Amino acid sequence: MEKTEFKTKLRRVIKAGFFNFWRSGYVSLASIIVTVITLSVIGSVIFVSAVLNTTMDELRNKVDINVYFITTALPEDILSLQKKIEALPEVKTVEYVSREAALENFKLQHENDQITLQALEELGDNPLGASLNIKAIEPSQYEGIANFLNEENILSSGGEKIIDKINYFENQVAIGKLSRIIDSAERLGLAISLALVLVSIIITFNTVRLTIYVSREEISVMQLVGASKNYIRGPFVVTGVIVGLISGLLTMLFFFPICYWLGGTTQNFFIGFNIFDYYLTNFIQILLIVIGSGILIGALSSFLAVRKYLKL
Amino acid sequence: MSIIFDNVSKKYSDNYVALDKVSFAISPNEFVSIVGPSGAGKTTLLKMLLAEEKPTEGKVTLHNIDIHTLSGQDINFVRRKIGAVFQDFRLLPNKNVYENIAFAMEAAGRPDDEIESDVPHVLELVDLGHKVWNFPTELSGGEKQRVAIARAIVNQPDIIIADEPTGNLDPANTYDIVQILKKINDLGTTVVLTTHNKGVIDSIGRRVITMQDGKVIRDDPSGKYIL
Numbered sequence: 225m226e227k228t229e230f231k232t233k234l235r236r237v238i239k240a241g242f243f244n245f246w247r248s249g250y251v252s253l254a255s256i257i258v259t260v261i262t263l264s265v266i267g268s269v270i271f272v273s274a275v276l277n278t279t280m281d282e283l284r285n286k287v288d289i290n291v292y293f294i295t296t297a298l299p300e301d302i303l304s305l306q307k308k309i310e311a312l313p314e315v316k317t318v319e320y321v322s323r324e325a326a327l328e329n330f331k332l333q334h335e336n337d338q339i340t341l342q343a344l345e346e347l348g349d350n351p352l353g354a355s356l357n358i359k360a361i362e363p364s365q366y367e368g369i370a371n372f373l374n375e376e377n378i379l380s381s382g383g384e385k386i387i388d389k390i391n392y393f394e395n396q397v398a399i400g401k402l403s404r405i406i407d408s409a410e411r412l413g414l415a416i417s418l419a420l421v422l423v424s425i426i427i428t429f430n431t432v433r434l435t436i437y438v439s440r441e442e443i444s445v446m447q448l449v450g451a452s453k454n455y456i457r458g459p460f461v462v463t464g465v466i467v468g469l470i471s472g473l474l475t476m477l478f479f480f481p482i483c484y485w486l487g488g489t490t491q492n493f494f495i496g497f498n499i500f501d502y503y504l505t506n507f508i509q510i511l512l513i514v515i516g517s518g519i520l521i522g523a524l525s526s527f528l529a530v531r532k533y534l535k536l
Numbered sequence: 537m538s539i540i541f542d543n544v545s546k547k548y549s550d551n552y553v554a555l556d557k558v559s560f561a562i563s564p565n566e567f568v569s570i571v572g573p574s575g576a577g578k579t580t581l582l583k584m585l586l587a588e589e590k591p592t593e594g595k596v597t598l599h600n601i602d603i604h605t606l607s608g609q610d611i612n613f614v615r616r617k618i619g620a621v622f623q624d625f626r627l628l629p630n631k632n633v634y635e636n637i638a639f640a641m642e643a644a645g646r647p648d649d650e651i652e653s654d655v656p657h658v659l660e661l662v663d664l665g666h667k668v669w670n671f672p673t674e675l676s677g678g679e680k681q682r683v684a685i686a687r688a689i690v691n692q693p694d695i696i697i698a699d700e701p702t703g704n705l706d707p708a709n710t711y712d713i714v715q716i717l718k719k720i721n722d723l724g725t726t727v728v729l730t731t732h733n734k735g736v737i738d739s740i741g742r743r744v745i746t747m748q749d750g751k752v753i754r755d756d757p758s759g760k761y762i763l
Contacts (some may be wrong), residue, residue, distance in 0.1 A: 442630070445627075448638075455643060535588075
């Protein structure tokens with residue numbers, strides 16, 4: 225290697241890697257298939273975690289506490305209570321729904337229910353009280369907020385109770401369960417993803433090892449001719465990189481129709497999350513992760529596999 | 537480059553003795569044949585020259601250097617000075633004839649223009665100018681061995697090692713290969729040949745070292761195959 229420059233050596237290694245890839249067609253194809261499977265697992269983990277995260281966020285958003293006030297409660301009293309609640313650190317938002325707004329909502333909900341609307345008409349007066357909808361940052365914080373409101377109840381204006389009911393105490397069990405489910409779903413998802421990714425990487429490593437096992441005679445001949453370790457290893461690593469690159473592109477290509485097909489279904493099933501939109505908006509990021517993992521797995525497994533047959 | 541085997545022994549882990557205190561010297565430009573039955577230690581001897589095997593005792597020196605004290609990089613350097621030819625040819629199956637020979641030159645760090653001019657030249661020398669772009673699977677045994685010889689000599693080595701190079705060949709090809717080896721020797725390269733073939737030895741008429749059970753039992757300056 226003394227007489228040639230680094231550039232010449234690099235060019236020879238890359239060329240040999242390409243020829244190696246092209247001429248051992250079936251072996252390269254087998255490596256590509258296995259690598260595509262591994263990269264699909266990695267890609268799926270990205271998609272599944274996106275689905276999980278948005279779904280969990282949506283679920284968290286669905287959980288809230290509604291404080292219903294008696295019909296005679298004054299809006300000023302309610303608004304001053306709203307300010308007090310907003311000052312709590314664990315509260316994200318507090319929404320005030322006036323008596324009139326509540327009536328409008330009710331009418332809208334019972335648009336097609338003539339009997340109910342008629343009954344409301346006959347009543348003449350607005351039977352609904354105002355309410356405050358409170359959202360916490362974490363579902364586990366609702367209990368604290370509810371307890372705060374319970375104590376606050378006693379200190380209402382003019383000495384009389386203005387709070388009719390707080391629905392937390394009715395939904396307490398459901399909210400607690402939901403927050404536990406969210407936590408364990410996230411933890412379980414992470415563990416399963418890691419296990420799947422690990423298993424498929426190990427399978428790819430072994431496949432690449434087998435393809436290089438086929439070349440062990442070749443490697444020993446190269447050594448007998450006096451080729452240096454890096455000069456022997458180089459082309460195999462280049463072949464690994466090519467396999468990784470092609471597998472990455474193929475995987476991204478396969479995800480297109482799959483995401484397109486799943487797009488509508490996911491939108492209906494997971495509260496507003498469209499997997500196809502996610503694929504399109506995060507395309508570059510997913511592409512880089514998938515192709516990067518492909519190249520890394522291909523190159524590293526080739527490097528390690530050849531090392532076994534290099535004696536000196 | 538002179539080769540010296542000094543009291544070399546090789547014992548394997550099961551106490552099998554492949555070589556038993558072997559000593560001899562080969563001067564530059566000699567043509568030496570090593571003969572003997574299978575298991576006599578001929579191949580082990582050649583493997584030690586290529587630093588593929590380490591002796592249990594004694595030392596092998598090439599040009600006054602004990603080759604088993606060398607590091608990996610220096611062993612590569614020594615191997616580029618030795619051309620090796622084997623009974624099973626050992627060509628690179630995924631490379632064509634041109635690339636097989638070019639690989640040896642690339643491994644030795646030779647520049648592109650030298651490779652482009654030397655490879656066709658050396659293929660003419662072994663009479664394979666018309667098979668440059670064929671792959672090993674498309675060649676006959678004799679042709680494969682001639683490619684192997686071309687690869688062995690392309691870096692102008694000091695020594696050619698040929699381990700039963702005619703073992704898989706018919707008489708006509710055997711004759712051709714022996715003639716090529718003689719020609720290489722005439723051009724100034726040391727040749728070390730192992731063989732079973734009585735006809736080959738008798739036709740060469742040069743030094744013959746006879747081995748049996750890991751020992752040198754005869755060393756004739758212009759020997760015949762006697763066992």
